[in-house]
Amino acid sequence: MPTPLVDVxxxxxxxxxALPWVLSRLPEGYRGIVVDNGSSDRSAEIAADGGAIVVHEARRGFGSAAHAGLLAATAPIVAFCDADASMDPADLVGLVELVTSGAADLALGRRRPTAAHAWPLHARIANLALARLMRTATGIRLHDLGPMRAANREALLSLGLGDRRSGYPLEMVLRAASAGWAVVEIDTPYAPRVGRSKVTGTLRGTVIAVQDMSRLLRGERA
Known part of the structure; x- marks a missing residue:
């Protein structure tokens, strides 16, 4: 297929x-890159059947999977989205338009829950605290550390992101702010996920994410 405008x-x-619905929601000109991070189910097979590029990343961790996808991308714009159907890939259009128009170098989706149980209370509280620290560290008025985002591929690679765990999304924002990027946040719907959460849907996952991000913030202050 021709090189797409956006690799997701x-x-x-x-x-x-969740994958069949997620892949069916990709807008025209957007190509899915599903990074299988050690699935024990048929995720990789279903992703391939759905027309996505499948990348296998053995090292566990959100950052490992996200960065493997970035390295595999070839489109001029790279977007990131969860694969659990909590986010609609069709909502990436608004983020991508901010990047292609020059209004933003990094466009972020601020999660707006569509149901009370879409975002567990412990995860919301942790996000609020970390977002406050992020605003202090960057000087940018941001409210969420959500994974939905879009930016120029070459620019993202130039950031030299090194975190391979839950701190990857925060490190991207911190490095972008240090580089003087225009970072813009817009609202995006956030629905209950399909299946069991591995990170912020569990207390243990939230604690690990907070630890990873706190470490990055301490490094930024130092």
């Missing part, structure tokens, strides 16, 4: 139930 990186761990 979809980190994936056991998302066979």
């Amino acid at each position: 990186v979809l980190p994936c761990l056991n998302e066979e139930r």
Whole structure:
């Protein structure tokens, strides 16, 4: 197929139930890159059947999967989205338009829950605290550390992102701010996910994410 305008990186761990819907929602000109991070179900097979590029990343961690997808991308714009159907890939259009118009170097989706149980309370509280620290560290008025985002591929690669765990999304924002990028946040719907959460849907996953991000913020202050 011709090189698409946007490659959409979809980190994936056991998302066979959600992937058909997620891939069907990709806008025209957007190509899915599903990064299988050690799934024990049929996620990789379903992704391939759905027309996505499948990348296998053995090292566990959100950052490992997200960065493997970035390295595999060839489109001028790279977007990131969860593969659990909590986010609609069709909403990436608004983020991408900010980048292609020059209004933003990094466009972020601020999660707006569509149901009370879409975003667990412990995860919301952790996000609020980390977002406050992020605003202090960057001077940018941001409210969310959500994974939905878009930017120029070459520019993203130039950031030299090194985190391979839950801190990857935060490191991207911190490095972008240090580089003087225009970072813009817009609202995006956030629905209940399909299947079991591996990160912020569990208390343990949230604690690990907070630890990873706190470490990055301490490094930024130092």
